[in-house]
Amino acid sequence: MKNNIVMRLPPFVRAIVVNRPSKEIKSPYMADIKVPGEPESQLCHSPALGCAGLIIPGANVLVQPKSSKSAKSKYSLDLVDLGNTIVGANPMFCNSMVKTALLNGWVQSLPQFSDDQIKQEHTIDESRFDFKCEKDGKTYLIEVKGVPNASAQDPPVMPSKSKKKKKGSVEDDGIENGDKEENSGKSVGLISYFPDGYRKQANDPISPRAMKHIQHLEKIVESDSNTVCALVFVIQRSDCVIFQPTKGDPLYRKAVYQASQSGVLILPHVVSWSEDGAATWTPQCLPMNLKDESDKY
Template identity: 25%
Template sequence: MEFSPALRQATLITRYKRFLADVISAEGETLTIHCANTGAMTGCATPGDTVWYSTSDSSTRKYPHSWELSQTRAGHWISVNTLRTNALVREALQAGWVQALSGYQTLKAEVKYGSERSRIDFMLQAEGRVNCYIEVKSVTLLQQGKGYFPDAVTERGQKHLRELISAASEGHRAVLLFAVMHSGIEDVSPARHIDSRYAELLVQAQQQGVEVLAYKASLSHTGMQLRTSVAVKL
């Protein structure tokens, strides 16, 4: 995935109201930009860090600029626009970069499924194979040199695990795919210190047939790719 038009650089002043951030552009102008990430963004939004933002040509947007990447003073790159994550995973699936999920003929997105009225991020299909349901989670929390998910209590994430367990019990292929969007993260673990119930459900899910994978994105201000498998440590 390439960023086109090119991203522009700024310095973060502060993030607020979840969806907004104030930055100082390279030209010295103070801008208010949109933040698509609704999570805690722990370690991803430190004042003084470098922000890379895109600009929409839509005349109807109140805030035309969107926060795409953070570049920390420790030298880490982080994709903070969660809307990009699924597009990156789709690209990787279609290109065959996620080898464990290759060989399917059809990819569908946002498919309704499950008893709790969920939508799966992707469903893969191929003649002679069971449907493969893939739930994608973006991982950006780095603490003490380790990557964790989630960064806040997530009842929605718990529901998604229950749905995957149910899909696996019905004979489908069920996959939880952690997309690591932080250059400093080398493996992924459930954040028991943040959401113990999610961690418990994740272990149960794997024991009951849900496949748990993690792939790390290469990140820069010019583009991103999801190609490198990393370990999941439960």
């Protein structure tokens, strides 16, 4: 495990979130943070928006100073420190980490690939998949999803609408902050779930894009025996004991189960972040629940 490093980031600066969105720039991708030694709050880019309700006022975060003087923000928010675990908060890291894992043969059920066997962002019909790999006459199509979400139960308990909301405490990605202790990282042995967020319509999937990807992978694997299709979930936290497609989205949950039955590999891998910016990949997949007695399929 000590040698399975898939990413190592430059030294971080510890900070505390003051506002998101920033009071200076009202974009949901911008936050105000308090950095030790700085008399005023600083602008910080938050690539994961609210990171499923984790990036809220008072949150302890690890940020990287930006080298570009022309950037609107001075820092990038990449990790959230929950106390018992550090959560990866930059979704752009996931594909890079998966590629490193592929090069080292650390993705369960997939072979080790050389760099020239890996092509990133491969388009087939209406879908663009993260990786197309070729080895020994076989094609491997791999889609990657980052997972920062975890809770003691799934779907997580949402706070009462009648409860007075604090200014700046409601995220645009489906979680009201500060009210879900089960999502705060204070408990050990949580459920990692995907996806999370609002629906436009009650009968819609949470993520139409994620739904399109899993259905297309199933279609490909059913029609082409020479192609291996895999969906890799990168769980960027170390406090989870099981992964599942969320029961809060029965359409997507059923689609993932059906795809797995058709032969699509469902591969939830944990990445553990350290305070010094090292990301360690766990080669064995996390146990998963794709169907249980409560599911009606």
